[in-house]
Amino acid sequence: MFSTTLLITPPPPPTTTTTTRHSPTVDRLAFLVDKSKSIDHLLQVHAALLRHGLHQHPILNFKLQRSYSSLGRLDYSLALFERTHNPNVFLWTAIVHGHARRGLHDQALFYYVQMLVHGVEPNCFTFSALLKSCPLEPGKALHSQAIKLGFDSDSYVKTGLIDIYARGGDVMSAQQLFDAMPEKSLVSLTAMITCYAKHGELAKALVLFEEMEERDVVCWNVMIDGYTQSGMPNEALLLFRQMLAGKVKPNEVTVLSVLCACGQLGALESGRWLYSYIENNRIKINVHVGTALVDMYSKCGSLEDARLVFDRIKEKDVVAWNSMIVGYSMHGFSRDALQLFNEMCGIGHRPSDITFIGILSACGHAGLVSEGWSFFRSMKDKYGIEPKIEHYGCMVNLLGRAGHLEEAYALVKKMKTQPDPVIWGTLLGACTLHGNIALGEKIAEFLVGKNLANSGTYILLSNIYAATGNWYGVARVRTLMKDSGIQKEPGCSSIEVNNKVHEFLAGDRRHPKSKEIYMMLAEINGWLEAHGYTPQTDIVLHDLEERQKEQSLEVHSEKLAISFGLISTHPGTTIKIVKNLRVCLDCHAVTKLLSKITRRKIVMRDRNRFHHFVNGSCSCGDYW
Template structure:
């Protein structure tokens, strides 16, 4: 299909050179030159036909150029055909052919082809070896890689810089840092490329401080080196550190490229740092950084994960380059922000425009159905996944369906859906049903589900808390206490709640009852003022979730110092009236905070946007976009 489209779109080929005399040297040179310029095999086919008819079809130089064209347009088939028909391929042809295989991800075929060449006694050189080492690294084929390393020594090629970089990459990818470091240390002069590979090796395996030590030793850091470190820090969850380095990079006068921008946007998205994200966006425009589909997707993702879904949507519309990931970013963004119908519309548009959805598309769109309580649409889409799109339904998709049924209170159906046995349920699926049971106050089923979760032995801290809350809600305080005791006994760590807010391009983090902030006095006096105002509102604190044996007013206080409330108070005292307050929390918002934030939005006339572990809550004038189900 694609081939046909490309062929149709290609300009008609009317090459005057085809009429020239193929016998003379000049014509052959001209043909080679033309082949070097070809971007696709469609352009080259008539030239190839001409050569077969009039010239020497086994000319190794011509064949070499033909296979290189296949590399440019990822045409394994055409390359294989040429390669198979070549009587005695030389090392150049092997290199070009393996390049086609490796660039298409056929690593093992590339490695096999290389060893076949060795079998035919063709001597490898310092071009083909790095290529095959790259394949070994990508395929995590350490054994073949080591074998090739031995050949490198025997052939006396180990001083080649390119080759060393690929050896390091191989060892790094396979987790053999010592070997990677050994190759690195044996280099007479360290250059920035080798250092970047070494740093990436460490970062790929979470060795942040080793990577940073190495990074600080690099004397001339270029933008790729900076970017590799920033990206690695983001992948290791060190967002603030990554942003700090991004600032440092600019101070050092190194200009970020589009890859840098994508990594920094990812950090902003994860932190919910909208102001900084906007600044990066303006930077992209100011310095003419190309907004390709990757940068476009990263921008859409950043805006939607920072809760500015309108900006994400308008940017999405303006993008010149869109691919499946861009669509996925938009769908997931809408789902996160509770805009279910919009997510479905994008999904339909995707279908209409012939963009093939992926597994992530369906996670997004089914999630949207779940947040919107759109049961019928959700089941239609779920049903179409395999039949219409040929995409395997995975556990996360089943999870969305359980969520969907649970949300609308069809708990027994959700239970039966799990029990049908189409997929082995995990603790996330049971946990979501348990949560639904709690919200719809179906304690009988809730207890049954909770017991399944405990039998599993895979219950995390959240499950224990949920189970304890189910018991507490049924008045079974003894059981609730037992579950909490078991939680402590088994040493299941409860991840501490942490909320952050961005003010003046800085991220401020708060833990439960945090008193570390320099403005703590003003924050707590705002908190007390709000608590006082809440008393005159119709608000009853959900103190029943507090399991400690303390006085009622102490329980109220324990609830009011939840991290998100501290972050909101800081937002209230440090931003202008009417500014939207945006908070990111690592856990789910508790019931009580949810009720309180609704009231805060009403009392203070501020929009409050909270991103919790699962989704966004847009609070405005006493109402939340989630419709009180999350």
């Protein structure tokens, strides 16, 4: 890890006289260079330096070069460096560091080689600078040189090497270097924790983290983000609360990770609390934090809050626009998404590939086939964006749900990239929706034959057969599934009450209020029966008795979550549910009716989209 503090250690005494070196003019100019906060001010100081004939002073040259680089003018720093006679190791190191910190790895390596060619021997600070963000292969070569020059024992160099191996995916080499360190600093511990967290080895990361005597905000951020990126948002939020309890002040990086965790969980109350924390602690709501808030609110079901934050963001970039477009899309507000796209393009922002994922998804939710094709073709023709597999997936979903199955199948066959199981599964789902048995069987057999089938493949094929009364086909699919050792992904629904997220599986009885939940469920069934509702038992496996089928539907995870919401919140409160799978037909119909009976708005986020149930209707228009 490169240390700026160590880097500014003065070089060996220059050849100028002692009087010049220690003159008040030099000291004053050095102070002014260090305190410069803008390019304009630094240029004024540079002009004064030239007037005093100190343009070749090694310390002032070094400080100017470093300051230009840190203020974002690497070109000025480089111009100054190239006019310097016989630059010493500190000046070479500064120019290497200036390029490395901006991710210009090839240029940083070039200047390192030039340094060697000019006969200047590097020091450990040079290696620390060079290793910063260096790719794995050149990093290995530098490791060999560090050993040869005796710098491998330096803690900053070793930490930089650990970081290189960690980023390159060579966890074993990183661990070997770390284990060989006689003393582990906070920086080296954080580097190793980052390595483990990045590669999903959170148990090992947690062991190191808990053994740390001192923890700064950086190592807390690494752990929180590790859990968030590994799809463990509950653990991320728990760690964040521990961080606050430990009196460690969060920064922007913390906020971004925790907002992402709230979005994954659909934990709106926690997200709102965090927004208040941000404002009360004067954490700047820049475009990055603002975009994360928009994303969080959209995923937590509060599109109104998302739009309020979006409108507050100054100097919106394309990522901010994308977050709002995707938010409208996932809630099924397709026309709003398209309008926002036009506004974005109208003020000169160029759409990205993510923009088109949002727009094509919006078209899919509304069945806008002609508009979808127009956007899809414009990607390459108008914006020079080559469609990726995600864009093809959006188009297959749009065409398939609209009943254009052969058109969707033809598009899949013409794809330049190999279609993945997700695209085939999307098409198979459309075959189930529209009862196209022949095409459904063809796709399923292809997936099974290529060993690409997952539980969803078998379930969809089984549903196709069940819908047509082909019980022999259903039994055959279930046998294939059992023989393959594939388990159906269990349905899981979550609801946040009083800043705590409660999760339910189908038939779950583990909750402390399980008795009250099932009493409410029985009451719900009475309401439904009184309103003439008949369970849609045709979607349940055929080899169950009719009453067993009804009981199977009654304990679906989303119904348990709704029951808990009804007993845990005040009348009239909106109930928000997050489901890991697509909501089934029966649960969708039941939730519509419950929104009318209870006079409550129920918002449900399933795998495909948001459903807003109000007074017996759903925002999806029964098209999902």
